[in-house]
Amino acid sequence: MCECTDMSLDMKTPRNIYLSAFYKRSFAYHTVKNRMPVIITQLLDTLTRNKDSIVAEFGENSREDLKQVIGELSKFKYEVQTNKPLTKLVGEETDVRIYNDYIAKQASEEGETTHFNTIWLLAECYMYKRIKEMFTLTATLKDFDYFKSSKTEQYNQSIHLMDNLSQLVVDIIDNHETCDRKQAILKMLKLNLWGNKCDLSISLGKVEGPGQLHDIKALDQFILADDSEKIYQALITNDNNNIIDIVLDNSGYEVFTDLCLMDILTTFSLAKKIRFHVKAIPWFISDVMEKDFLWTLQQSKDCKNSYRQQLGSRWTEYLANGQWQVMVHHFWTCPYEFKFMSQFAPDLYELLTESKLVIFKGDLNYRKLFGEKNWDPTLSPEEALQGFLPAKLCTLRTIKADIVVGLKPGQAEICHKTDEKWMEKGDYGLIQFMSKLPKNV
Numbered sequence: 001m002c003e004c005t006d007m008s009l010d011m012k013t014p015r016n017i018y019l020s021a022f023y024k025r026s027f028a029y030h031t032v033k034n035r036m037p038v039i040i041t042q043l044l045d046t047l048t049r050n051k052d053s054i055v056a057e058f059g060e061n062s063r064e065d066l067k068q069v070i071g072e073l074s075k076f077k078y079e080v081q082t083n084k085p086l087t088k089l090v091g092e093e094t095d096v097r098i099y100n101d102y103i104a105k106q107a108s109e110e111g112e113t114t115h116f117n118t119i120w121l122l123a124e125c126y127m128y129k130r131i132k133e134m135f136t137l138t139a140t141l142k143d144f145d146y147f148k149s150s151k152t153e154q155y156n157q158s159i160h161l162m163d164n165l166s167q168l169v170v171d172i173i174d175n176h177e178t179c180d181r182k183q184a185i186l187k188m189l190k191l192n193l194w195g196n197k198c199d200l201s202i203s204l205g206k207v208e209g210p211g212q213l214h215d216i217k218a219l220d221q222f223i224l225a226d227d228s229e230k231i232y233q234a235l236i237t238n239d240n241n242n243i244i245d246i247v248l249d250n251s252g253y254e255v256f257t258d259l260c261l262m263d264i265l266t267t268f269s270l271a272k273k274i275r276f277h278v279k280a281i282p283w284f285i286s287d288v289m290e291k292d293f294l295w296t297l298q299q300s301k302d303c304k305n306s307y308r309q310q311l312g313s314r315w316t317e318y319l320a321n322g323q324w325q326v327m328v329h330h331f332w333t334c335p336y337e338f339k340f341m342s343q344f345a346p347d348l349y350e351l352l353t354e355s356k357l358v359i360f361k362g363d364l365n366y367r368k369l370f371g372e373k374n375w376d377p378t379l380s381p382e383e384a385l386q387g388f389l390p391a392k393l394c395t396l397r398t399i400k401a402d403i404v405v406g407l408k409p410g411q412a413e414i415c416h417k418t419d420e421k422w423m424e425k426g427d428y429g430l431i432q433f434m435s436k437l438p439k440n441v
C-alpha cells in the first residue's frame with residue numbers, strides 16, 4: 001500500500017488529473033455519453049437530408065461514397081457509445097502520426113485508450129479527426145465541408161447583430177483620432193468575449209440567435225476575471241515586431257467580432273501585422289476554416305448594409321496588402337494541450353514568439369492552454385500554463401467546460417450555488433492575461 005509521506009502536498013496542484021469521461025459526474029462524461037452521439041446523429045441527418053444536393057455538387061459517383069460515409073459514421077457512433085478503443089487513423093501525415101502515437105502511448109498507460117476512459121480532449125478531438133478521415137478516404141468527398149450548412153445557418157441568424165455591431169465599429173473608425181481609444185478597445189474586448197457564446201458544438205448544432213450580446217453592461221456581472229487593462233497596456237506597447245496573433249474559434253458571429261476587434265487595433269496603428277490562425281479541417285462544428293474566413297469577408301463586402309459593406313471592403317484590402325494574414329497549422333486540430341506545442345510544432349511555437357500578444361479565443365483553446373486539468377479554480381493562470389508562454393497571451397472565453405483558473409477564493413462556490421451547471425453553458429466569461437511564468441514552473 002503506497003504511503004503518502006509528503007504531507008506538505010500543495011493542494012493547488014492536484015495529482016495529474018485530466019478531465020475525462022471516466023468521471024461520471026463530469027461534463028466530459030455528459031459530452032461523450034450524450035453530446036458526441038447527438039453530434040454524429042445530426043451529421044447523419046444532414047447528410048441524408050442533403051444527399052441530392054451533395055451528389056449534384058460532387059457528381060453521381062459521390063452517391064456511393066456518401067452511402068459509405070453514412071455507414072462508417074453509424075459504426076463510429078456505436079464505437080463511442082459502447083466505449084470501444086480509439087482505432088488508429090490512416091495515413092503517415094505528421095498530425096496522423098501524432099494522433100496514433102498519442103493513442104498508443106495512452107494505451108500503454110491506461111491498458112487501452114477508449115472513448116470514455118481516456119483524456120476528454122483526446123477523445124473529443126479524435127472524433128472530429130476520425131469524421132474528417134471518413135470523407136478524406138473517399139474518391140469524391142475529400143474537400144466536402146459537412147459542417148458548412150450549420151455554419152451558414154448560424155451566420156444568417158446573426159445578420160442583424162452584425163449590422164448593429166458594424167455601425168458601432170464604423171463610428172469608432174470614423175472618429176478614431178478624437179475618440180477615447182482606451183474605452184473603445186475595452187468595449188470591443190467585451191463584445192468580442194460574448195461573441196464566443198455562439199458555438200454550435202455546445203448548442204448541439206442548434207442555431208440559437210446570439211441573444212442580447214450587445215448589452216455588455218448587463219453582462220459585466222458575468223465576467224469572473226477581467227484583465228482588460230493589462231491587455232490594453234500590452235496592445236499599446238510598441239513591441240519590436242508589432243505583430244498580433246489571434247487564434248480563432250467559431251465562424252459566424254464570433255469571427256465577425258474578431259474581425260471588428262482586429263480592425264479597431266489596426267485603425268489605431270497598434271499592429272503592423274495581424275495573423276489569423278484558422279483550422280485545417282471541419283472542427284467542433286462551428287470552428288473557422290480559411291474558406292469560412294474568406295467567405296465572411298466576401299459576404300460583408302457584398303451585403304446591403306452600408307456599414308458592414310464598408311468593413312468588408314476594408315478587411316479585404318488589409319488581406320490584399322499583407323497587413324492581415326490567414327494561417328493554417330495542423331497543430332490547432334491536434335489533441336494535445338499547448339504545453340506540448342514546442343515539442344510537436346516547434347515551427348508554430350517559434351512563430352508565436354515573434355508576437356507582442358497572442359489572443360486565444362474560446363473554450364477549447366482554454367482547455368488546451370491550461371492543460372485539460374481539473375485544477376483548483378484559484379490556481380494562477382501562469383502556473384496552469386505549465387511552461388507554455390511563447391509570448392504575452394490572453395484568453396477571451398465563455399465557460400463551457402469544467403476547467404477554470406485564476407478565480408478569487410469563493411467565486412466558483414458562489415457560481416455553483418447559483419447554477420450547478422455554471423461551467424457548461426457559456427453564461428460566464430473570462431478575459432485573462434498571462435505575461436510571465438511563475439518561478440517554480
Ligand SMILES: O=P(O)(O)OC[C@@]1(O)O[C@H](CO)[C@@H](O)[C@@H]1O
Pocket residue numbers: 031035124196199201202249250284361362363364365367400401
Ligand atoms: O471552443 P468553443 O467553440 O468555445 O467551445 C467548444 C466546445 O463547445 O466543445 C466542447 C464541448 O463538447 C467544450 O470544450 C466547448 O464547450
Ligand SMILES: [Mn+2]
Pocket residue numbers: 199249250284286287362364
Ligand atoms: Mn469552437
